[in-house]
Amino acid sequence: MDELLHKYRKNFSDIPSLYEYQKQVIEKLYQYNNTLAIIPTGGGKSLIYQLMAMELEGITLVISPLLALMEEQVTELTEKRKIPSLALNSNIIFSDQRDILRSLNGKYKLVYLSPERLQNPFFRASLIASGIKISMIVVDEAHCISQWGSSFRPDYGQIKNFVEFLKSKNHNPFLLCLTATLSEIARKDIVTEFNIEKENIVIKDIIRVNLNLYFQEVEKEDEKANALRDFLTKHKPQKTIVYLYSKKKCEDYAFDFSDIYKTDYYHSSVESEDKQHVYSQFVNNELDILFATTAFGMGINIPDIDCVIHLQIPNSVEEYYQQVGRGWRRKDIEKECQCLTLWSKVNFDRRLKELENEKFTAKHLEEAFNLLIGGRIRHTGQVVNKDKDALSNSDYNLQLIRYKFEKYGIIKTIGETNGTPLTIEFHKNTPLWNKILKSAEEMDSFNYVSKDLGISISTIVQHLYEQDLAGNIKKLPAMKKDVYFEVLIIRLEKSLSEKIIDEINAEIAFKIERLNELKELFNCSNPTERITELLS
Structure with missing residues (x-):
């Protein structure tokens, strides 16, 4: 498959060769097979479908949940790689979106869009009216598909419906599902949903040896700030991301830690323009610490984060390892990333109560x-x-x-x-x-x-x-x-x-099991070994 890279050398001149697992995935795609690839964060997932998109007729649709990632990849593709690409997202004003959709035909090789747009009838009508061939659909962050995943998004659950719609209009795209981590039951869910044969599953070892995992229990929430300061003082990281679930806490911590650090915050209520500014600052080393919700999460491409902190607990081991997996991914410089989780019994009790309250009658x-x-x-x-x-x-x-x-x-x-x-x-x-x-x-x-x-x-x-x-x-x-x-x-x-209620409540019970697994991880003596057991 290196010959494919050689064929498009002018677009990918900075990539010397493909990894073996990248070649394996491309070989599956060359046979137009629906494929699942589980590759660690920073493992070159994007390169796989970008190369393949160049080889295919028509367009490749890339379904991504993260606006910042869409824009970053499209900027790189259009400016650096000279590959015509488009991100259809809420940053484009409504009238311009309509103009773009009316003129899709032949202009782009890759079109990035959110899963929510797949159900938009005008988007569907525009796609069909363009007459362009839809060759491949890439589902990025594919763990969001599975109703058994803690990151399940209902709009991801509609992807199969969208594919069936395309088939009814004489399109027959094949699928590439990509994710960094995936539990066994979620894997089975995705494989069943898209008829992926066992031989078309490619799994790269997900365990990252350069992640140092620390779990520290505190009695009270207000102890976390001092514990965080102590950890930062001891390890002296250059670029730190701190995850919280509360928007207000993101803002409060950013203010409190601005006394000696360059800080900012990022969450879903931040204006789009400000989000981009904060993101650029963090990428360009103008911030020491970014306090963020998971709105700053899936798919981010910042390879030199050397410290990942959790001040509030994730929902599962899978989600936890997705997030710490954003730590130090540079290939040219070896460095360890310090990963600290500060947690309390109250955190688990509160989350458990929230899940119990989600149950339906x-x-x-x-x-x-x-x-x-x-x-x-x-x-x-x-x-x-x-x-x-x-x-x-x-x-x-x-x-x-x-x-x-x-x-x-x-x-x-x-x-x-x-x-x-x-x-x-x-x-x-x-x-x-x-x-x-x-x-x-x-x-x-x-x-x-x-x-x-x-x-x-x-x-x-x-x-x-x-x-x-x-x-x-x-x-x-x-x-x-x-x-x-x-x-x-x-x-x-x-x-x-009763059937619907049982299904919803079974999914909630599954989430509770995953939460208990996370608590066990926080208390075990060898967390890396335990993560290997659960996710590999």
Whole structure:
């Protein structure tokens, strides 16, 4: 496979050769096989699919959960490697996203996107309308796929649905699933989900010998700050990342430690522009310590972090080793990375209580059902809409419930609309749109228009997509976005309700087991050996 690297030497002139495991993965991909590769952080996962993308016709879609990583890789690909690439993310203003999607054909070799976008009907319509061949789908941070993983994201659970959609449109891409660590049960989940044969699984030894692991128990939370200062004074690291789960604590610690260190913080509520600034500062050694939530996490490419601290506990051994695996990954200079976890019994008790509170009862599920699709459903096939933001801001984890309901055939997503009929402007109104506008004068609602004109919501949504792709929509509000569902089951039968509840609660019980494993790790005499047993 070095001949492939030689073929694209002008793009990858800084890479002298491929590792054996990289060659193995590329060989599987050359046969168009769905493949799972478990390769430690810093092991050159990106190079595998970037090289392969150059060799393939059409485009490669890279599904990544981290905005900063997308932008970093696209910048490197376009500026350094001269490979036309695109990151479709929330940093691109809404109108520009639409323009980009209308002109996908032939412009790019790699398109990076978040898993959330896969369910976006306009993205799907744009992809198909472009006529471009979709050759390969790369699932980065593939551990997020498995419902048995502590990092499970419901939108990752929709990847299979997206692949099936592409196949229904005469596309037949093969998949490459990539991750740094993966438990055995999560591995089985992914292999089953994507029909990955045993011979198409490549596992590189995940144990990193340059990570020094320390676990220190404290009685009270307020002891952690002094313990952290003592550790930093003793080891004198040059670049430290400190993980917390509280945004406020990130900010408080960054302020408190700024007395003698150059510090900053990073979490999901930081503005995008500020995130990029903080990230650049950390990369360029302008910060000593970065206090961050896991929003600064998966996929970061900073090879010279020489200290990783946990002030709050991860969810599992797998997640813990993912995070410490970001420590010192430079190949040219050998150095040990000091990894400290400061933990208390209270941390585990609190997390256990949170997990117990996530368990569902029949009453919870019924309330979530009514919240998601409303309580006035009279017949199957009825269409309801939900504010998209409300799906993410609910006590009932509606994103997860939506995923389960679609999985069990309770609802079916029809599409999304931006704005209301009277807030959308066409350059030139179509006959159908004129009818819609006239009806909307009575009530500015797509549901009302659908009933009044006897036109299905899916027909209206499809018309909007077609006109947008044709460049005929002048104004499409970015703020209000509704998701439309067709209701396939109007009443949750006891047997189905119990099946969903049992599945959700089994997943929570599994998370509790993983939490207990983590506690055992913190107390064992040989943590590296224990991690090897659990993850290798």
